[in-house]
Every structure is written in C-alpha cells, then in structure tokens.
Amino acid sequence: MAIIDMGSNSVKMVCYSAHRTGTYRPYHRESFRVRLDEYNDGVIREPLINRLIDVLLLFRNIATHEDVDKILPVATSALRSAHNQKSVLSRIYDKTGFKVNVLSGNSEALYSYAGAADHLNIPSCMFFDLGGGSIELVSSRNHTIIKALSVPLGALVLTRKFAGKDDFNNETIHNLRQYVRENLPSTNSMGLLGNDASLVGVGGALRTVAKYVQAHVGYPLKKLHNYSMSASSINAAASDILSKDVSDLAGIYEIGRGRADIIKAGIVTISEILSKYNFEKVHVCSTGLREGVL
Incomplete structure (x- = not known):
C-alpha cells in the first residue's frame, strides 16, 4: 500500500x-x-x-x-x-x-494524531502537526480526545503573510509572534489537560528544528522519533535562525534550500506553542498523517 x-x-x-x-x-x-x-x-x-x-x-x-x-x-x-x-x-x-x-481540517487533525499516538505512549497530551498551510491541534486525556481542530497558521502561509518575497526583519518577526499568539486557541478551549500532559509535535518544520538543535548540542544519534527539545533550546535556536539571512540558512545542512525561506515562521510558531500552553519541552514524533490514514 x-x-x-x-x-x-x-x-x-x-x-x-x-x-x-x-x-x-x-x-x-x-x-x-x-x-x-x-x-x-x-x-x-x-x-x-x-x-x-x-x-x-x-x-x-x-x-x-x-x-x-x-x-x-x-x-x-x-x-x-x-x-x-x-x-x-x-x-x-x-x-x-x-x-x-x-481531508477536512478536523479529519486531518485526527488522522495525524492517530498516526502519532500509535507510536508514542503518551496518554495525555497537546498534539500539533505544523505544516505549510495550517496547524492541526489535538488535546487528549487518558487516550481520549478532548478537542481537535485546524488553524491556518502554517509556515508557508505565515511567511507569505508577514515577509512576502522579502526576508523577515525585527518588525515583521514581532508582528508574526503577536499574530500566532493571538490566533492559537486558548488553553481553556483546548480543554484542561492536567500537569502530567506532554507536548507532542510532527511536521517538517519541527523535524528541521530538531535536526538543527541536535547538531548544535552534539546529539550523538541520527534519530528524531521521541527526541525531546526543551523550550530554552528551541528559543536559543530561534535567536540564531532569526538572525541569519535566507541565503545563509540555505547553506546549513539541517535546513537546506527547501525550508530556508519558511523555517523562521516555523520556529516562531513552535516557540509560541510552548509559551502559550506553558510547556517546558516538546517530543518529536516521526509518524503522523500518512500512518494515521493507513
């Protein structure tokens, strides 16, 4: 198949x-x-x-x-x-x-979550799938889905909205952060998860950030599945990435030409998810939508 x-x-x-x-x-x-x-x-x-x-x-x-x-x-x-x-x-x-x-936005969220949940034993979580056009969010408690939705906050859409064909600058990055923060669903609307809930994510932008962080901390394994990144390591990577031109980012092996122009919007969105929902780290999952569709 x-x-x-x-x-x-x-x-x-x-x-x-x-x-x-x-x-x-x-x-x-x-x-x-x-x-x-x-x-x-x-x-x-x-x-x-x-x-x-x-x-x-x-x-x-x-x-x-x-x-x-x-x-x-x-x-x-x-x-x-x-x-x-x-x-x-x-x-x-x-x-x-x-x-x-x-797929409808809700179906995409549920398929992505199902594909990830089969490969990570995390009963209670906030799950996100950050793509180019949208981000899917699912909250679960004891393996029971509380809320699933899709929001048009994809890395490609946000890059086009705030940077256009130019690179980001301090003002557009500030505006991007504010926009993402205001348009992510509230904690209450996603349901009360409890202190034992974890943040789990999938998607190309998150994998790119994980590879970048691994390279900079000297992580010895070439493995992304279930790799966890702290909020501080993501924010440090964001400061570094946001300070570089797109042409410089394209020359970085972990980012490359395919994501150099949209990774800034991606890492800002990931950072804002951690901040808004008060998580100290995110677990990277290598399975998602395609495995959920199976």
Missing part, C-alpha cells in the same frame, strides 16, 4: 508493507517540493497543477515498480482551501486516475 500526501509545501509518498495484524513497515519514500499554496488569492495556478500532475504520475510509476497494490491519495490545506479545487481534482483524475480524498 502507498499513501500520497499532497501538502501545501511538498507532495510525499510512502510505500508500506502492511500486515493483517495491523502492523506495517515503510520501505520506500519520495518527496517533492511543489508549493501548492504559493499564491495569495486561493487559486492554484496552471504551472503548479502541471507540476503536481507530473509528480503524481512519477509516484504512480514508482508504486507500480514497487508492486504496490493500492494507492491512497489525500490532500490537505492547499487543496482544501483552493477556490479551483474541483477543477484541479478533475484534472488529476483525468491524467492519473487518482480520486483524491481532500
């Missing part, structure tokens, strides 16, 4: 060998940056549609080569909010034969 995840920043495919016992093993991964949410007016332009279809055709060929018997394509924020969603989906079906399941 293969899961194709069409996000705002990138399109990914993971092939799994699934078993009737409910277990599975990923054995092939592909990812291409497409940036479906590139424009402000909510319309996915022709060049991006063509690029998306080219990537999907490539994924279909790879899946055939890997003897995949079933492909499940899902789409999230970019297609969910696109004004020309129906025409894009029609084009995709005509060219690839894929019937894409466009």
